[in-house]
Amino acid sequence: MINVADPKVLGSYLLQKNILSDLKNISIKSLGGGVSCEAIMIRSLEKSFVVKQALPKLRVKEDWFSDVTRIVNEKDCLDFYNKVAPEHVPKLLFYDEENYLFGMEAAPESSKMWKELLLAGTIDFDVAHKVAMALADVHNAAAKDKEVLQRFASQKFFVELRIDPYLRTTAIRHPSLEKIVNQEISRLIENKQTLVHGDYSPKNILVNGPQIYILDFEVAHIGDPSFDLAFLTNHFILKAIKNKQWALGYLNLAAYTMETYLNRINFTDVGALEHNTIKTLALLFLARVDGKSSVEYITKNEDKDLIRKISYGMLQNNINNYRDLTNYFLKEINVLP
Numbered sequence: 001m002i003n004v005a006d007p008k009v010l011g012s013y014l015l016q017k018n019i020l021s022d023l024k025n026i027s028i029k030s031l032g033g034g035v036s037c038e039a040i041m042i043r044s045l046e047k048s049f050v051v052k053q054a055l056p057k058l059r060v061k062e063d064w065f066s067d068v069t070r071i072v073n074e075k076d077c078l079d080f081y082n083k084v085a086p087e088h089v090p091k092l093l094f095y096d097e098e099n100y101l102f103g104m105e106a107a108p109e110s111s112k113m114w115k116e117l118l119l120a121g122t123i124d125f126d127v128a129h130k131v132a133m134a135l136a137d138v139h140n141a142a143a144k145d146k147e148v149l150q151r152f153a154s155q156k157f158f159v160e161l162r163i164d165p166y167l168r169t170t171a172i173r174h175p176s177l178e179k180i181v182n183q184e185i186s187r188l189i190e191n192k193q194t195l196v197h198g199d200y201s202p203k204n205i206l207v208n209g210p211q212i213y214i215l216d217f218e219v220a221h222i223g224d225p226s227f228d229l230a231f232l233t234n235h236f237i238l239k240a241i242k243n244k245q246w247a248l249g250y251l252n253l254a255a256y257t258m259e260t261y262l263n264r265i266n267f268t269d270v271g272a273l274e275h276n277t278i279k280t281l282a283l284l285f286l287a288r289v290d291g292k293s294s295v296e297y298i299t300k301n302e303d304k305d306l307i308r309k310i311s312y313g314m315l316q317n318n319i320n321n322y323r324d325l326t327n328y329f330l331k332e333i334n335v336l337p
Contacts, residue, residue: 001068001099004053005030005038019094019103020044037071037218041106049093053101054218068100070157070218075102077217080148080195084141085134089214107206107213114212115202118239119297123249128257130212131205131232135197136264139225142195143267149222155189158198158221163188165292167283173290177283180315184280191224193268200228202235225265226273230280233257233322237281237329238288238295241303247335248326255322275320282319286311306333 004010007028014020020042031039031050038053054068081089090105114127142148163185171181198219206213233254240247258277262270288295289304298304310332319325 001053001101004040004051004099004101010040010042010051013099014042017094017096020046043106043109048106049103050090050106051101051103053099070161071100071102072097073152073154073157073220074216074218076151077195077197077220078102078104080142081134081138081214081217084138085214088130088134088212108208111206111208111211111213113203114205114207115235117207118202118236118250119242121243121246121249123246123253124207125253125256126210127205127207127212128253129260131200131214132257132260133264134212134214135200135228135232136261138197139194139228140264140266142222143193148195149192152195152220152222153192155221155223157219158196158223159189161219162198162227166287167291169291170283170287174286177286177312177315180279181283184283187276188224188227188280192222194222194225196221196223196225197228198231200232202232224276225268226277226280229258229261229273229277230284233277234281234284234288237285237325238298238307240329241307241333242297244333244335247330247333251322251326251329255326258322274322278314278320278322278325281325282311282314285314 002009002013004013010028011023011026015023020026024045026042026044029041029043031041037055038051040051042049042051052071052074054071054074075092075095078089078092082091090107093103093105095102114131117124167181167185171178196219197214197217198221199216200214204214204216206215236250236254236257240250243250258274262274265273285307287293289298289307298307310329313328313332314325317328319328
């Protein structure tokens with residue numbers, strides 16, 4: 001594979017492939033790419049786009065490897081999202097199977113990561129509405145599409161990037177939860193209802209005024225929709241631990257997102273889905289302090305212990321909807337509604 005992180009190598013590659021006609025007035029900037037990939041922004045007088053390349057070893061403290069062919073999975077899922085929700089995703093521009101990379105349209109320079117806005121206390125229900133509606137539309141469409149159900153049938157990357165590092169690692173570190181973790185894993189794998197994004201997170205959603213851009217589809221697979229909902233809202237309740245002064249806002253955002261999504265879908269029982277989502281959420285919440293991918297902004301030991309306490313409490317008290325979760329959560333962190 002070429003090294004896209006090297007500006008000279010990438011520039012030569014873009015010329016060779018006729019993606020750019022020259023390198024005058026060109027800006028090449030690394031976007032970091034998170035833990036699993038290289039993402040490079042290219043801006044020129046001709047066009048602006050992002051080149052994304054999968055990494056074989058993820059950027060975390062512990063050893064964590066994944067097959068780089070997941071870039072094909074991501075490219076195909078991006079293409080499907082473009083068919084269902086084209087106003088909310090960038091367009092695919094080119095793909096290179098040999099180098100495990102693709103290029104896609106760049107969001108405007110003024111775009112901001114939703115994660116950063118949330119951490120700064122900007123709790124925007126309009127953004128949450130768009131995010132929930134887009135996910136519901138994709139889930140509705142995929143659940144009825146036999147071709148999509150077949151194309152994304154493999155759960156290899158979901159197991160490598162989510163089940164093992166998040167859930168199985170957490171079960172090892174919390175043996176008393178092994179039975180319930182194994183039950184959740186079985187459901188998430190065996191309940192093959194629709195196309196699950198697998199990384200539906202505020203860090204993968206850019207906001208530019210009224211526009212949102214959904215990114216990072218490498219974990220896409222056919223599975224249980226509760227994972228996407230739990231994975232998304234987990235980031236809201238984690239921020240309620242980080243910024244307790246805005247806890248009610250984050251929790252209301254989680255409940256609103258779930259309600260908006262449930263009112264939109266038409267392929268499964270909404271009551272059972274919300275119940276299942278809460279169970280998955282409790283385990284993912286715990287996994288962000290005791291799994292392989294710990295959340296970077298939860299640094300205080302007392303906050304980590306609080307997450308452990310709330311996670312166990314969610315399971316033990318059989319909380320099965322977001323309104324009850326809000327009341328329970330606020331009580332545990334000593335914040336009055």
